[in-house]
Amino acid sequence: MNISIFGLGYVGAVSAACFADLGHTVVGVDPNRTKVDLINAGRAPVIEAQLGELTLRAVQAKRLRATPDAETAVKGTQVTFICVATPSQANGSLDLRYLEKVCAEIGTALASKPDFHVVVIRSTVLPGTVRQTVIPILERASGKRAGAGFGVCNNPEFLREGTAVSDFLSPAKTVIGSTDAYSGNLVQSLYDGLPGPVSRCAIEVGEMIKYADNAWHATKVTFANEIGKICKSLAIDSHEVMDLFCQDTKLNLSGSYLKPGFAFGGSCLPKDLRALTYRARSCDVPTPLLSSVITSNREHIEHGLSLILAARSKSVGVLGFSFKAGTDDLRESPLVEVIERLIGKGYDLRLYDRNVHLAKLTGANREYILKAIPHIERLMVSTLDEAIDRSDVIVIGNRAPEFAEVAARLRKHQLVIDFVRIAEIERQHENYSGICW
Numbered sequence: 001m002n003i004s005i006f007g008l009g010y011v012g013a014v015s016a017a018c019f020a021d022l023g024h025t026v027v028g029v030d031p032n033r034t035k036v037d038l039i040n041a042g043r044a045p046v047i048e049a050q051l052g053e054l055t056l057r058a059v060q061a062k063r064l065r066a067t068p069d070a071e072t073a074v075k076g077t078q079v080t081f082i083c084v085a086t087p088s089q090a091n092g093s094l095d096l097r098y099l100e101k102v103c104a105e106i107g108t109a110l111a112s113k114p115d116f117h118v119v120v121i122r123s124t125v126l127p128g129t130v131r132q133t134v135i136p137i138l139e140r141a142s143g144k145r146a147g148a149g150f151g152v153c154n155n156p157e158f159l160r161e162g163t164a165v166s167d168f169l170s171p172a173k174t175v176i177g178s179t180d181a182y183s184g185n186l187v188q189s190l191y192d193g194l195p196g197p198v199s200r201c202a203i204e205v206g207e208m209i210k211y212a213d214n215a216w217h218a219t220k221v222t223f224a225n226e227i228g229k230i231c232k233s234l235a236i237d238s239h240e241v242m243d244l245f246c247q248d249t250k251l252n253l254s255g256s257y258l259k260p261g262f263a264f265g266g267s268c269l270p271k272d273l274r275a276l277t278y279r280a281r282s283c284d285v286p287t288p289l290l291s292s293v294i295t296s297n298r299e300h301i302e303h304g305l306s307l308i309l310a311a312r313s314k315s316v317g318v319l320g321f322s323f324k325a326g327t328d329d330l331r332e333s334p335l336v337e338v339i340e341r342l343i344g345k346g347y348d349l350r351l352y353d354r355n356v357h358l359a360k361l362t363g364a365n366r367e368y369i370l371k372a373i374p375h376i377e378r379l380m381v382s383t384l385d386e387a388i389d390r391s392d393v394i395v396i397g398n399r400a401p402e403f404a405e406v407a408a409r410l411r412k413h414q415l416v417i418d419f420v421r422i423a424e425i426e427r428q429h430e431n432y433s434g435i436c437w
Contacts, residue, residue: 001025001190004073005081006102008035008066010046010164011122011157012083016066017044017051018168020058024190028066029073029102039066050165070102074109074117079186081120081155082106082134096133099123103134107141110150118151118183127207130154135179151183154206158213171196177206219289226287230276233283260436262397262419263300263334265323270294270332301334304435305341307417308395316342317350317391319384319406320398328355335397335419343375351379352387354400385409396422 001024005016008030016039020026028039035045042056058064067073074080084098103119110117119138121130135146146152154177159167174191176198178184184200191198201209224242231238245252264270273293280287308316323333330336342349370376381387384402388394388409395417396403404423410416410431418434 001079001186002077003027003079003081003190004029004077005083006030006070006073006106007082007084007098007123008032008039008045009083009085010048010161011159012081013039013045013055014048014051014159014164014168015081015083015122015157016064017054017058018165019190020061020064021054021169022190022193024063026058026064027073027077028064029068029070030066031068033068036066036068039064048164049162054165070105071109074106075113077117078115079118079120079190080106081122083122083157086123086125094126094129096125096129099125099129100133100137103137104141107138110138110142110144116150116182118153118186120153120155120187122155122157124156124210125154125207126211127204129207130177130203147179147183151178151180151186152203153178153183153187154203155187156206156210158210169194174198175201175206175209177201177203179203222289226280226290229285230280230283230287233280233285259421261421262304262435263297265332265334265336267329267331270297297334300435301337304334304417304419305338307433307435308338308342308393309345311393311415311417313392313415314345314347315390315392316347316395317352317387317393318395318397319387319403320353320396320400321351322353322356322398325398325400326355328353330356338395339379343379349379350381350387350391351376352381352384353398354402356380388414393417396420 003019003024003026005012005019005026006029008016008028012028012030013035016026016028028036030036038045039055040059042059044051044055055064082099082102084102086094086096086099089095099121106119119134121134125134130152135152138150138152139145142149144150154175156175157168158172171191171194173196174188174194176184176187178187178200188198188200227241228238231241250256273290277287277291277294280290318335318339321333321335321339322328322330323335339349339351381390384406388406392413393415394406394410396406397419399420399422406416406422412431414431416432418432421434421437
């Protein structure tokens with residue numbers, strides 16, 4: 001396929017050479033004559049392992065060239081990738097001047113091009129940028145409509161400096177958001193033969209995933225460094241600790257705990273996090289990341305409570321209030337705190353949890369629930385039907401399997417506030433509110 005790539009910096013140069021290595025014919029576009037001349041001479045414009053060899057081989061095979069001529073590049077290709085820089089401004093927002101400029105250039109070229117053309121945003125941009133900035137500029141400059149006269153995709157890159165070529169040719173994942181199926185299919189075909197899953201998604205999901213990835217990577221680095229500082233203050237080998245930590249691919253390095261939902265609770269996480277950050281303070285070791293986790297968790301409880309308070313009724317049924325499904329442990333359950341706050345505000349509550357029976361609670365668990373919610377016996381109901389039938393607002397607090405049937409039991413006037421993204425509920429319905437979806 002014939003591909004044009006705007007921006008011959010790090011991402012653009014790697015993408016151009018790798019697409020050419022896959023057999024596509026690529027023209028790079030950049031106003032910087034030095035970069036253009038380097039590529040045309042078979043030399044990479046950036047230092048990156050394997051990139052020099054790939055660039056030379058592609059140029060010699062006449063599958064890669066560069067030009068400052070935007071219009072000729074667009075008219076001679078089927079797909080255009082935008083790989084220009086989107087640097088930070090002083091307030092943290094993105095500087096989109098380069099993106100806006102090339103979009104205008106591409107749109108101008110599309111105005112006189114009769115064929116359908118696909119524009120792919122590979123630059124890292126915040127959610128909403130493609131629909132609010134890219135598409136309007138392309139439409140104004142071309143006089144065409146996105147999805148009809150041209151297509152737009154978002155195809156974020158996941159390239160690490162130093163291993164970018166191997167990351168491109170052996171990706172962990174390929175993500176493609178698109179305005180239309182044809183454009184998405186065309187872009188997907190460019191990656192035929194490469195390993196790793198290919199995911200098609202909404203454009204906004206494609207924009208957001210790069211930020212989720214990088215925020216997580218930054219969090220991991222900071223987490224390891226804070227653990228390391230605590231270990232050093234206690235004369236513990238931090239690398240041995242983290243080597244053992246990384247051996248757990250069931251919970252630590254996995255998808256576990258990474259589904260958005262309600263706040264964490266239980267007898268372990270809050271207690272142990274408080275103890276660790278207390279010990280760090282006692283050693284004069286600052287741990288701003290770890291110390292902020294409890295604060296963030298409390299804010300999430302407040303967010304869940306605010307959804308209930310904003311509902312139209314004080315008649316509330318809470319389905320599941322142990323800290324997670326399949327247990328009767330109520331210690332530091334965030335749902336218990338929500339219930340306690342609602343009691344104080346005069347709400348008419350019905351609480352249902354198949355695993356929680358006051359008569360069977362013993363020890364610390366019984367002491368905790370009686371202290372936190374002294375009216376527990378009056379509030380609890382024995383059946384799911386009773387909790388639903390006598391409440392206007394239904395709060396789903398954990399993922400007990402029986403709650404998947406709630407949607408079939410609802411009446412038209414009832415509102416569902418879902419803390420766990422339970423199955424079978426139409427999430428776009430006006431009487432449905434998810435806590436963070």
